[in-house]
Amino acid sequence: GAGVSQTPSNKVTEKGKYVELRCDPISGHTALYWYRQSLGQGPEFLIYFQGTGAADDSGLPNDRFFAVRPEGSVSTLKIQRTERGDSAVYLCASSRSLAGDNEQFFGPGTRLTVL
Amino acid sequence: SQQGEExxxxxxxxEGENATMNxxxxxxxxxxxWYxxxxxxxxxxxxxxxxxxxxxxxGRLRVTLDTSKKSSSLLITASRAADTASYFCATDARAGKSTFGDGTTLTVKP
Structure with a gap:
């Protein structure tokens, strides 16, 4: 079956603009995760969802970042008033549940560049 | 800061040699x-x-875990050029929140 998909694959925007990044998880996966990865570093946790609710959003860097998953499937990561420091690859992953031994399946990521 | 360090x-x-990452x-x-x-x-x-x-x-992967030393190792045996990649460890202190290290970049020369 299809894996995790993310759109767009690349996004270039100007400082101060608003962007939305989309994640389509694997069908039936109830848990969904967002990470951010800067060059030369490992993924940094942002937020995860169990169903429609954000179970832990402690990784969101500030209130410019927000994520939703209204129907428990597709999720959108929203960044307001983008800054150059927001440039990174944003990775989405999903798993069958939040149980600790459930494998996370990652999407290819969205490369965000803020000019 | 990240929890894990590779x-x-x-x-x-x-190619053919073993690779060990910690x-x-x-x-x-x-x-x-490990990812x-x-x-x-x-x-x-x-x-x-x-x-x-x-x-x-x-398969060709062997992972060890020593919780007393808070360390793990990944061994790739008989490496191939296709194994060239970055390898990350991630720890789950609680369900759902994985913390990644900054990775080891492995290059396998043909």
């Missing part, structure tokens, strides 16, 4: 996972080892 940061070997972490964990990443994009899950396990095998 060592070495970079490793270059010849991961150290700071707090108690439920499990530890591979090609070309800076999506990660592929390799293996999960639970905190009550000491060793696990999957």
């Amino acid at each position: 060592d070495p940061q970079a490793l270059s070997i010849q 991961c150290s972490y700071k707090t108690s964990i439920n499990n530890l996972q 591979r990443q090609n070309s800076g994009r999506g990660l592929v899950h390799l293996i999960l080892i639970r905190s009550n396990e000491r060793e696990k095998h999957s």
